[in-house]
Amino acid sequence: MTQAAASTEHARLDPARFFRLLGEETRLRTALLLHQQGELCVCELTEALGVSQPKMSRHLGHLRDVGLVETRRSGQWIHYRLRSDLPAWAHDLLTAVARDLADEPPFSGDTPRVRRAIARHRSECGR
Amino acid sequence: MTQAAASTEHARLDPARFFRLLGEETRLRTALLLHQQGELCVCELTEALGVSQPKMSRHLGHLRDVGLVETRRSGQWIHYRLRSDLPAWAHDLLTAVARDLADEPPFSGDTPRVRRAIARHRSECGR
DNA sequence: AATTTATATATGAATATACGTATATAGTAA
DNA sequence: TTACTATATACGTATATTCATATATAAATT
Numbered sequence: 001m002t003q004a005a006a007s008t009e010h011a012r013l014d015p016a017r018f019f020r021l022l023g024e025e026t027r028l029r030t031a032l033l034l035h036q037q038g039e040l041c042v043c044e045l046t047e048a049l050g051v052s053q054p055k056m057s058r059h060l061g062h063l064r065d066v067g068l069v070e071t072r073r074s075g076q077w078i079h080y081r082l083r084s085d086l087p088a089w090a091h092d093l094l095t096a097v098a099r100d101l102a103d104e105p106p107f108s109g110d111t112p113r114v115r116r117a118i119a120r121h122r123s124e125c126g127r
Numbered sequence: 128m129t130q131a132a133a134s135t136e137h138a139r140l141d142p143a144r145f146f147r148l149l150g151e152e153t154r155l156r157t158a159l160l161l162h163q164q165g166e167l168c169v170c171e172l173t174e175a176l177g178v179s180q181p182k183m184s185r186h187l188g189h190l191r192d193v194g195l196v197e198t199r200r201s202g203q204w205i206h207y208r209l210r211s212d213l214p215a216w217a218h219d220l221l222t223a224v225a226r227d228l229a230d231e232p233p234f235s236g237d238t239p240r241v242r243r244a245i246a247r248h249r250s251e252c253g254r
Numbered sequence: 255a256a257t258t259t260a261t262a263t264a265t266g267a268a269t270a271t272a273c274g275t276a277t278a279t280a281g282t283a284a
Numbered sequence: 285t286t287a288c289t290a291t292a293t294a295c296g297t298a299t300a301t302t303c304a305t306a307t308a309t310a311a312a313t314t
Contacts, residue, residue, distance in 0.1 A: 015228055020150025024272080025143040042291060055273070057292055076281050076290050089227030093220055100216030101142055151302085169261060182303070184262055203260050203311050 013067050013087055021066050025106070026051055027059050031082070032107055033114050034069065035098045039081040040114065041074075044121050048114035077125075140194050140214055148193050152233070153178055154186045158209070159234055160241050161196065162225045166208040167241065168201075171248050175241035204252075 022028045029049055034040060040048075046056040060080055063069045068086070072079045082094070101107050149155045156176055161167060167175075173183040187207055190196045195213070199206045209221070228234050 015224070016150055016152040016155050018150075019146045019148075019155065021146075023143055023145075023147025023150045028143050028146065043289095052274075053291075054275080054293080057290095058272085061292075073281090078291065087227070089224055092223045092227065096219045096223060097142070097216055100214070100219070170259095179304075180261075181263080181305080184260095185302085188262075200311090205261065 013090055015089075017066055018068070018090060021062060021068060024059065026055065027063060029107060029110055030056075030059060030063065031068065031094060032098050032101065033110055034080060034082050035094050036102070036111065037114060037118070039072075039079045040118070041077040041079045041121065043077070044114060044117040045080070047117040047120075048110055050113075140217055142216075144193055145195070145217060148189060148195060151186065153182065154190060156234060156237055157183075157186060157190065158195065158221060159225050159228065160237055161207060161209050162221050163229070163238065164241060164245070166199070166206045167245070168204040168206045168248065170204070171241060171244040172207070174244040174247075175237055177240075 022031060026049060030045060033045065033048065042053075042056060042060065045060070046053055049056065060069070063080075064071065067083060068090070069080050070083045072081070082091075086094075102111070149158060153176060157172060160172065160175060169180075169183060169187065172187070173180055176183065187196070190207075191198065194210060195217075196207050197210045199208070213221075229238070
């Protein structure tokens with residue numbers, strides 16, 4: 001199998017597949033929150049976006065499958081972040097979109113909600 | 128009906144819908160060719176992308192429905208171009224993607240093919 | 255008017271996607 | 285071990301998307 005290769009370089013990010021990925025609002029909002037916040041655990045995203053846990057998990061799974069995000073486990077929590085080795089076009093695109101869409105709905109409401117979710121999570125769960 | 132409004136300002140371009148639109152390879156290639164060439168008629172696009180006429184027409188219809196392109200009829204030909212009043216984020220995005228993807232497949236092959244298609248069309252059809 | 259060319263749309267089948275609900279896995283704590 | 289929390293997956297269903305084929309519209313030409 002191609003496991004070793006997959007872990008070091010990622011399968012070339014297919015542009016059309018990448019756009020299809022961002023074509024679902026929950027995933028687009030998730031990508032923008034990750035771009036903005038750096039790293040978020042599933043429960044923070046679930047709360048910030050107001051979606052069910054399986055729905056959040058499934059969409060994160062898609063983002064992972066296509067290679068947009070990577071994960072880090074810390075105890076019971078799994079933290080998601082944008083892959084650090086995204087192609088330039090993907091990174092530029094997210095930056096441009098985040099800049100231009102951050103202050104219009106539904107994205108504008110996500111920022112305060114994710115901040116509250118982070119605050120709550122960090123205070124409730126030690127540190 | 129909202130005809131008058133629709134013709135002057137366009138219905139706010141929904142970001143997720145916009146991405147879903149570009150999530151289909153034929154439409155993504157089409158959008159990049161229009162960005163690159165400015166204006167193309169259906170037959171030029173059909174030939175450049177090597178797709179069937181109904182398929183090309185349907186995808187152009189989607190691009191039109193979402194408000195990414197506008198058309199101009201000239202005799203029997205209908206010329207498509209990107210809308211001039213796209214929101215900044217959409218325009219920036221297309222520019223960034225065109226710049227970064229132009230020289231990798233399948234986009235890299237489209238440029239020479241569309242040039243040939245344009246040359247043939249212009250020579251065969253007067254001027 | 256009849257024909258030809260360019261473009262658009264309708265129809266039906268195949269496939270893909272999203273969602274809710276139920277359940278599985280894995281870590282933590284008791 | 286048992287119980288609890290966080291996250292992931294499976295399953296069935298509803299809906300959306302895509303395509304090929306056939307047909308419709310509209311301009312140009314004869």
